[in-house]
Amino acid sequence: MSLSDRHFDAIVIGAGHNGLIAASYLAKAGRRVLLLEASTRLGGALTTAEVSPDYRVSTAAHLLDALPRRIEKDLKLARHGLRYAKRTVQTIALDHDLNHITLSSKRSDLDILRRHSPADAAAYPRFAARMKSYAGVLGPLLQDMLPAGAPEPLSRRLRRLIWRAERLGSETLEDLMRQLPGSIGDMLDDAFETPLLKGALALDAVIGTGEGPYSAGTALNAITRKGLRSISNGPHIVEGGLGGFTDALSAAAASFGVIIRAATDVKRILIVDGMVRGVETQSGDVYEAPLVLSSAHPRETMLGMVGAKYLDAGLVKQLTEIVDTGATAKLNLSLDGLPTIQGLSPQEYGARFLITPSLASLDGAYAAFKHGGFATDLPLEMTIPSVTDAPLAPPGQHVMSIVIQYVPYQATGGWEGSRDRLVDHVIETLSEFAPDLRDRIVAGELMLPQDFERKFGLVNGGWYHGDMRLDQLLTSRPAPGLARFSTPLRGLYLCGAGSHPGGGICGLPGEYAARLALSEGVRA
Amino acid sequence: MSDDTDLTTSTDIEPPPLPVTENETAAPAEPVGRIDLAMLDEMSRVDPALFEQNHQDPPFSRQVMTTPLHFYVASESLTNLWCNWNGYSVAERLTSIDDEYATLRHSAVMTDISPLVKYRISGPDALTWLRRLVTGNLVSLSVDEITPVVFCEDRGHVVGDGLLFRLGAAEFRLVTEEAHLAWLLDSAIGHNVRIEDVSATLAAVSLQGPLSCAALAAAGLSGIENLRPYTAHWFDLMGMPVYVSRSGTSGDLGYELWVEPDDAPALWLRLLDKGRSFGVKAGGFALREIARVEAGIARAGVDYIGAFSAIDPQTAMTPYELGFSSLVDLEGEHFTGRDALRRVHARDPRHILATVAIDWHEPLRFTAIRDATGLAGLATSTVFSPALGCNLAMAILQPHAISSSTVLHVEAEIREELSLRLIHAPAHIIAGAALMLPARHLVPAPLTIRG
Numbered sequence: 004m005s006l007s008d009r010h011f012d013a014i015v016i017g018a019g020h021n022g023l024i025a026a027s028y029l030a031k032a033g034r035r036v037l038l039l040e041a042s043t044r045l046g047g048a049l050t051t052a053e054v055s056p057d058y059r060v061s062t063a064a065h066l067l068d069a070l071p072r073r074i075e076k077d078l079k080l081a082r083h084g085l086r087y088a089k090r091t092v093q094t095i096a097l098d099h100d101l102n103h104i105t106l107s108s109k110r111s112d113l114d115i116l117r118r119h120s121p122a123d124a125a126a127y128p129r130f131a132a133r134m135k136s137y138a139g140v141l142g143p144l145l146q147d148m149l150p151a152g153a154p155e156p157l158s159r160r161l162r163r164l165i166w167r168a169e170r171l172g173s174e175t176l177e178d179l180m181r182q183l184p185g186s187i188g189d190m191l192d193d194a195f196e197t198p199l200l201k202g203a204l205a206l207d208a209v210i211g212t213g214e215g216p217y218s219a220g221t222a223l224n225a226i227t228r229k230g231l232r233s234i235s236n237g238p239h240i241v242e243g244g245l246g247g248f249t250d251a252l253s254a255a256a257a258s259f260g261v262i263i264r265a266a267t268d269v270k271r272i273l274i275v276d277g278m279v280r281g282v283e284t285q286s287g288d289v290y291e292a293p294l295v296l297s298s299a300h301p302r303e304t305m306l307g308m309v310g311a312k313y314l315d316a317g318l319v320k321q322l323t324e325i326v327d328t329g330a331t332a333k334l335n336l337s338l339d340g341l342p343t344i345q346g347l348s349p350q351e352y353g354a355r356f357l358i359t360p361s362l363a364s365l366d367g368a369y370a371a372f373k374h375g376g377f378a379t380d381l382p383l384e385m386t387i388p389s390v391t392d393a394p395l396a397p398p399g400q401h402v403m404s405i406v407i408q409y410v411p412y413q414a415t416g417g418w419e420g421s422r423d424r425l426v427d428h429v430i431e432t433l434s435e436f437a438p439d440l441r442d443r444i445v446a447g448e449l450m451l452p453q454d455f456e457r458k459f460g461l462v463n464g465g466w467y468h469g470d471m472r473l474d475q476l477l478t479s480r481p482a483p484g485l486a487r488f489s490t491p492l493r494g495l496y497l498c499g500a501g502s503h504p505g506g507g508i509c510g511l512p513g514e515y516a517a518r519l520a521l522s523e524g525v526r527a
Numbered sequence: 528m529s530d531d532t533d534l535t536t537s538t539d540i541e542p543p544p545l546p547v548t549e550n551e552t553a554a555p556a557e558p559v560g561r562i563d564l565a566m567l568d569e570m571s572r573v574d575p576a577l578f579e580q581n582h583q584d585p586p587f588s589r590q591v592m593t594t595p596l597h598f599y600v601a602s603e604s605l606t607n608l609w610c611n612w613n614g615y616s617v618a619e620r621l622t623s624i625d626d627e628y629a630t631l632r633h634s635a636v637m638t639d640i641s642p643l644v645k646y647r648i649s650g651p652d653a654l655t656w657l658r659r660l661v662t663g664n665l666v667s668l669s670v671d672e673i674t675p676v677v678f679c680e681d682r683g684h685v686v687g688d689g690l691l692f693r694l695g696a697a698e699f700r701l702v703t704e705e706a707h708l709a710w711l712l713d714s715a716i717g718h719n720v721r722i723e724d725v726s727a728t729l730a731a732v733s734l735q736g737p738l739s740c741a742a743l744a745a746a747g748l749s750g751i752e753n754l755r756p757y758t759a760h761w762f763d764l765m766g767m768p769v770y771v772s773r774s775g776t777s778g779d780l781g782y783e784l785w786v787e788p789d790d791a792p793a794l795w796l797r798l799l800d801k802g803r804s805f806g807v808k809a810g811g812f813a814l815r816e817i818a819r820v821e822a823g824i825a826r827a828g829v830d831y832i833g834a835f836s837a838i839d840p841q842t843a844m845t846p847y848e849l850g851f852s853s854l855v856d857l858e859g860e861h862f863t864g865r866d867a868l869r870r871v872h873a874r875d876p877r878h879i880l881a882t883v884a885i886d887w888h889e890p891l892r893f894t895a896i897r898d899a900t901g902l903a904g905l906a907t908s909t910v911f912s913p914a915l916g917c918n919l920a921m922a923i924l925q926p927h928a929i930s931s932s933t934v935l936h937v938e939a940e941i942r943e944e945l946s947l948r949l950i951h952a953p954a955h956i957i958a959g960a961a962l963m964l965p966a967r968h969l970v971p972a973p974l975t976i977r978g
Contacts, residue, residue, distance in 0.1 A: 277861065311717025312659050315863040317681035320713045484681065491866050 011037045011262075013294035013520070014282055016269050016308070017499065019047025022298035023252040023261075024513030025498040027078050029296075030259035032521050037290055038261050039282065041268040041460070045253050048459040048466070049508065051246025051395075055446035058337035059395045060402040061244035062448075063455060064466070065386055066092065066355065068238045069231035069509035070248075071146075077514075078255040085251035086242035088353075088392035095354045096203030097436045101346030104200055105354075106207075119197040130194045134229050137179050140167055142230035144477065145504040148487070148515045184473065187225045188216040188362050198361030206359045206382045210408050211466045211507075213328025215369035216362055220473040227471065231507050238355060242392050245508075272297070272308045272495065279494035282308075296516055298499035299460070300468045301325065301481035305490065313492060321482035325501070326475065329452030329464025330372060332410035334429055336403040337396065337445040341387070342437040353391040358383040358432060368409040375415035379428050382408040400445075405429060412452040412463045422449055467506030468499050480505060488516040489523070496520050591616055594641035595730045595788035599795045603809040610812055613705075613726075615642035618811040627810040628913045631777065631818060634806035635736030637798055638815055640783065641791070644689075644706050645729050648699040650720040657699060659863060660714055661691065662846055664856040668693050673757045673772055676701070677851045678710075679864030683871055684834035684843035686710055687827050688851065690774060692759060700725075704827040710835065714863060730791035734798065734807070735781030735818065737964075740972035742802035743771070743782060751782075752971035769794060773972075776815065778822030780966040780973070817910040820919050823882050823960035825849060830880060830907040830921045841877070844923075848876045878904070878923050882961055883935065885918035887952040891939040896922050896954060898935055903928035906937075912961065918952070919961055929956060 011034075015026040018040035026038040044050060048063040067087075075081065096104040102119060105112040108128040117124035165176070182190055187208040191201040205216040208225035215221075232238065241247045256263065267288075272295055273280040281291035297304040302322045311319045341352065359365045359382035368378035384406040389395040396402050407429055414421050426449055434440050452464025462468070469481045478486040481501040488496045488503070498516030500506035592615045594600075600618050610619040617639060621627065630636050648657065658665050661676040668674055670693050677688040687710075689703035701711075711722045734743065743751045748762045748771060759772035767790040775781030786794050798807065816826075825831060837843040845868065846855050857869055883896060883906070890911035896904040904924030912919045920937075927933060935954040940947055966973055 277866070306717055312655055313861050315681040315866070316659070316710070316714030316716070317863065319716050323716055 009290055011035045011290060011292040013037070013296065014039065014290055014292040015261075015296045015298065015498070016272075016282065016304070017041070017047065017298035018045040018253075018263060018265070019298055019499065020049050020249065020252055020508060020510055021499050021513035021516075022047075022296075023249070023256050024074060024078065024510045025296050025298065025517040026261045026263075027252070027256045027259050028514055028517035029294075029521065030256065030261045031077070032517075034294075034521075036259075036261045037292070038256065038263045039267045039269055039284070039290075040263070040265045043266045045263065045265060046246060046249030048455065048461065049245040049249045051244030054335045054337045054402060054448050057397050058400070058402050058446065059244060059246075060335045060388060060404050061246065062335065063333055063450060063459065064245055064508060065240075065388065065404040065406070066238035067235075067241050067245065067248060068228075068507050069234045070237075071234045071509065071511070074510045074514055078252070079258075080248075080251045080255055083251045083254035083258065085248060088240040088242045088388065090239050091236050092238050092240055092386075093351075093354045094203070094207070094357060095347075095351060096199050096357045096359075097344070098199050098346070099360065099435065103346055103351075104197075104203065105351075106203065116197070116200065119199065120195070123195045123197045123200055126194055127200075133178070134226065135233070137182070137226045138230035138233055140176075140179060141226055142233060143167065145227060145230050146234060146511065148503075148519065182222045183226075184219055185222045186215075186217045186219055187221040188366065190222045190225070191216075191362065198363070202359040202361045202365050202382075203357040205362055205365055206357050206384070206408065209365075209369075210382075210384055210406065211331055212470060212472075213330040213372075213465070214470075214472070215373070216365045218369075223473055223476075224471065227476070227504075228507070231504070231509055234509065240353070240386065240388055240391055244388060244392075244395065269299075269308055271310065272304070272492075274309060274313050274492055277313070277492055279492055294494050294496075294520055296496045296498040296520060298497075298513065300327075300462055300499065301485060301497050301501040302462070303460070304497060304499075305485075309490075309492065309495070315484070315491065318482065318484040318491070321484055325469045325481055326472070327462040327465035327468070328470050329412040329455060329461065329466075330409055331455075331464070331466065332407040332425065332452060333450040333455075334405040334407060334426060334447060335450075336405070336447040338401040338403055338440075338443040339445050340399060340443050341390070341401050342403075342440040342443050344437045352387055354386075356383075356385040358385065358436070372409035372411050375411050375413060377410050377414070377421075377425060377428070380432055381410070381425075381428055383429065383432060384408070385433065401443075405433070410452060412456075418451060418453070422451070425449065425451075466500075468501035469505075471505050471507070476505065477503060488512070488519050594639050595791040596639040596641060596732070596795050599792050600639050600809060603799075608811070612812055613642040613644065617642060618809075619813050620811045621809050624813055624817070625913065627808070627814045628817060630806060630808045631736050631810060631814060632779070632914060633737065634808070635734055635739040635742050635781075635802065636808060636810035636814060637795070637802070638733045638735070638810050638812075639731075639795075640733045640815075641730045641788075643726070643731060644703045644724070645726045645731075646701040646703070646708070646711065647723045647725045648701060648720060649697060650718075651697060652718040652720045653697045653699055656715060656718040656720040657691065657701075658860050659718075660711070662851075662855040662862055662864065662868070664859045665691070666859070670695055671759050673759060673774055675854060677846050677849075677854045678707075679846065679862075679868065680710075680834045681864060681867060682834070682840075682843075683845050683864040683867030684837070684840070685831060685846055685849055685851070686834045688825075688849075688854075692772065694770075705833060707833075728788060730786050730788045732784045732786075732791065732795060732798065733775055733781065733815075734784065734802075735775045735777035735779060736807075737780055737966055737973065738802075738805040738807065738975075739781050741974045742798065742805045742807045744974055745805065746797050746801040752974055754782075754972070755970050756968055764794065765797065767793060776819040776822055776824050778818065778960055778962045778967060779964040780969070816908065817912065820882070820908050820910045820921055821912050821914065821960070821962040823850075823921075823957075823963075825880055825921060826908065831923070844878070844880070845871055845876070847872055848878055849880045876926055878925060879929055880907075880921060880923055881929065882957045882959075883920045883922045883924075883954050884915065884957050884961065885920060885937050885952050885954045887918050887939075887950065888916060889941075891918050891937065891941070891950060891952065893920075893937040893939040896920070896924060896928070896935055896937055898928060898933050903933065903935055914962055919957075920954075924956070 015038045030036045052062045094106045113124045268285040269282045270285045279295045371378040389401040455461045455464040496516045502512040604621045608619040609616045676691045692700040754773045770785040834843040904922045906920035906922045908921040939950040
């Protein structure tokens with residue numbers, strides 16, 4: 004191996020989407036970049052794999068929510084193969100009485116909602132507009148690179164936030180301040196009366212988190228999610244599943260000259276005199292670079308790869324206190340035909356379905372989860388991606404992708420024997436809407452939170468490298484002493500979902516960390 | 528089980544039964560002036576069991592704790608004046624402060640310093656952990672050496688200070704004024720290190736003064752004179768292992784002796800016995816305070832507030848502001864607060880801890896240190912120094928007060944019966960310690976007073 008194989012301008016750790024995006028931006032700016040990935044495949048939790056031979060589906064995450072068009076354009080992702088099977092997928096709450104509610108303000112959709120409650124049909128557009136204005140206030144804060152730790156720019160930023168809010172009228176600002184720390188459940192109880200509508204909107208706010216619909220701060224969840232989604236008008240279904248997105252990112256990275264090494268696990272980040280020198284891999288290889296960006300979990304990066312002895316004790320404590328809650332499982336099914344969902348028109352099969360009858364039922368499922376169990380009627384988010392992306396399954400056949408909310412990382416009494424019960428509950432719940440589902444199943448795979456951890460390194464099976472809670476957002480993400488991508492060690496940056504603005508497939512932590520590293524690198 | 532224990536305790540507490548004689552009941556007309564001295568003596572006998580620490584008790588079960596030497600110190604007391612030090616009752620004064628001070632500066636004074644907080648640190652990462660904990664460089668600290676240390680939190684504010692003993696390759700003892708276990712354990716995350724609070728299982732006696740070495744030699748610690756300052760050595764005294772360090776807060780020659788609690792009384796009595804011919808006496812906490820202010824040694828919790836105790840972060844202080852600059856090594860390995868201290872060390876201090884002498888011949892009580900324009904600082908400890916014949920204060924001063932052109936004074940009120948005098952006493956800042964005696968550094972240490 005020659006000297007140039009050892010020396011790089013920058014090393015990026017972890018080839019999830021944020022790692023790939025960070026590496027691409029660095030390489031695009033002319034840096035020689037080495038991207039190291041511990042696993043044998045790229046993309047982290049964004050991957051498409053076979054459920055059974057010839058049936059392919061996104062293994063974990065299955066919708067692209069919030070990728071900004073800017074990143075798509077900057078990295079020329081379309082040229083590298085990013086195709087959408089369906090853009091701006093509509094969301095449908097499935098109803099036992101077959102009056103399925105489409106979450107939109109379109110007149111035809113509101114007509115159906117009117118069957119449930121005329122008052123709600125009237126209130127829905129107002130509610131949607133209110134959420135949009137809240138997201139409009141918070142959105143820029145989420146999408147901006149955070150101000151540096153210095154108090155001056157932060158206060159300026161906050162002034163701008165308040166100014167922006169004031170422009171919307173003081174009512175909205177007061178409202179927002181009242182809603183932010185509250186729960187989505189209370190907010191919805193205030194606005195609506197239809198149990199199904201409230202259940203669906205609440206599930207949309209808490210999915211992927213370990214919070215209940217009445218947990219404090221979940222209103223903010225709903226608003227930030229709305230804010231992030233509005234970046235790209237998501238969610239979208241990607242051709243080839245989210246593995247297709249990863250392929251496009253990898254191709255883009257390669258085209259910018261990023262050198263990608265899979266199956267290369269970083270053992271430690273080399274520090275000399277408070278500055279980054281490079282990395283050492285598990286196999287003992289040393290790669291040198293003055294710049295290292297890690298998209299691994301902030302705790303794994305700082306304590307596992309750097310080591311506590313290079314960090315202040317208070318910061319180490321903060322890192323150990325990052326909360327990761329895995330509350331979500333995934334069931335992927337191969338089907339020998341399209342299951343009949345009663346009361347659904349054929350063009351609606353490509354939608355995203357939310358299944359939970361009411362807030363009470365959602366809260367019940369949360370209560371069971373909190374005590375280490377799972378409810379019989381689990382809240383579900385389901386798609387049939389093969390409807391819009393036929394090549395995922397053999398002709399005429401389909402794959403179904405189901406996110407199961409409120410599944411504990413550690414089940415009381417262990418997961419042995421409970422897996423089958425869980426699958427059974429889920430299929431039972433779905434069969435109430437699609438009676439022929441059970442007969443159509445060819446094969447299936449269940450991913451529990453612990454499987455996410457084992458396979459994708461997601462701590463406790465949590466999706467976001469630190470829960471997206473009020474106390475772990477903005478300048479507190481991932482920890483108060485680590486906000487804004489940089490670390491106390493010169494040349495080391497955090498570019499994963501643990502950094503601002505957080506998880507949810509937006510790619511912003513990767514982009515911002517790379518931009519910051521580039522701007523500071525010029526100065527160094 | 529409780530039956531007999533309860534019984535024993537209750538009989539123990541009762542004073543010895545008075546000798547009831549027929550005489551007493553039969554002849555009540557006996558004159559009151561006649562006192563049976565033997566009987567009084569018997570009545571005043573104190574049962575040592577009352578002062579014994581029951582180590583089975585959880586540490587929080589007792590509000591007022593006594594040291595293993597409590598009874599032995601008590602029997603030296605002519606004043607019965609006690610004060611609280613870290614939750615322990617310690618003698619404030621045993622005789623008179625003038626006598627005790629004279630003994631300290633002309634002979635040697637024994638003080639029970641068991642209430643100091645002591646941590647035992649061991650394990651493979653002990654040294655690595657300590658290097659990250661304290662601001663100084665520990666590279667050259669060998670076994671049986673001692674170094675003063677200061678430790679900060681992330682923002683570079685001082686959490687506490689203390690003395691660090693290296694007892695073995697991977698065994699240390701940290702002695703501090705205040706308890707810091709929570710912070711020590713927090714900073715141990717990621718390190719293979721064991722940290723134990725051994726405060727209750729390690730007694731300590733301080734012997735300070737020009738004849739301290741002579742007294743120790745007489746007590747049987749042969750070769751003690753060759754012990755260098757800030758080193759320690761194990762001695763065998765009457766079969767007891769005693770760890771003796773040449774350290775202390777008096778600004779003079781002095782030693783601190785660390786023993787098992789069970790051995791502490793025997794050590795105390797031995798030192799008192801063998802030191803008698805040198806004039807060695809026991810002293811109290813008030814004397815220790817005078818001596819340490821004379822020596823310019825700040826006391827945590829009094830002269831500065833630890834970073835985690837400060838309600839207003841502005842009142843937390845950096846090592847530079849506390850005069851601990853020499854204990855900070857910004858160029859060495861990483862320690863907690865290094866990055867923050869690199870940023871602040873060039874900055875002007877917000878306040879400065881210094882010793883201030885107030886020219887007044889009798890003890891004054893005051894808090895404000897003033898200059899022509901108003902408040903220039905606050906006194907945190909005030910004592911009257913008999914050696915210097917003036918009042919001394921440790922004071923937190925505003926930076927401008929340090930400049931030589933600033934004229935400082937204090938105002939105090941002295942009440943004499945029904946009259947009040949207002950005092951306006953000039954004050955000036957003392958660079959370094961007010962009193963630092965050469966014997967502190969002499970090797971071998973003098974065995975007599977000035978030859």
